[in-house]
Amino acid sequence: MRACRIKTSSMIERVAFDDDAGVLSVSFRQTGKYVYYDVPAAVFEALCKATSAGAFFNEQIKGRFQCRRDPERRRFGPNA
Numbered sequence: 001m002r003a004c005r006i007k008t009s010s011m012i013e014r015v016a017f018d019d020d021a022g023v024l025s026v027s028f029r030q031t032g033k034y035v036y037y038d039v040p041a042a043v044f045e046a047l048c049k050a051t052s053a054g055a056f057f058n059e060q061i062k063g064r065f066q067c068r069r070d071p072e073r074r075r076f077g078p079n080a
Contacts, residue, residue, distance in 0.1 A: 011054035
């Protein structure tokens with residue numbers, strides 16, 4: 001598992017990638033963690049190096065890969 005923290009993004013906090021499964025986990029600052037399937041390693045690497053992680057995500061990942069909210073992440077609070 002490889003990971004990188006996105007310090008300059010107001011949208012994305014952290015991303016992690018499982019090379020064996022081709023699974024990308026994206027932790028959004030406002031909406032939680034989502035898992036994307038069948039993602040090439042090059043996409044993860046480019047996301048970590050992108051000048052704007054949010055723009056890269058919207059152009060290269062969003063709507064292109066099957067995804068779902070991370071089932072392991074439990075939400076707390078009145079809107080959970």
